[in-house]
Amino acid sequence: MEHKNTADGIYKPIPADYPASPKTNPVVAGVIRGNNNSKVYHLPTGCPSYDTIKQKNIVEFSSEAEAQAAGFRKAGNCR
Incomplete structure (x- = not known):
């Protein structure tokens, strides 16, 4: 028996300006994320x-200076 996509369960398309799901992107784009375990911060670009930090370990900063003042250092793999 072959599977055929039916679109069952689709209610309506998600608008382009709809914010990302909290599960997939809990932080607003452009916010610097720090890892509270490693004390390393990551830039959004x-x-x-940046997207691999566990939710429970994320600390948000609005600038690199703020992250550094809190004792965080920039991740070595950031370009």
Whole structure:
């Protein structure tokens, strides 16, 4: 028996300006994320580990200076 997509369960398309799901993107774009365990911060662009921090460990900063003042250092893999 072959599977055929039926679109069952689709209620309506998600609008382009709809905010991301809290599960997939809990932080507003452009916010610097720090990892409370490692005391390393990641930038939203140029840092491959930005989206891999566990939710429970995320600390948000509005600037690199703020992150550094809190004792965090920039991730080594950020470009």
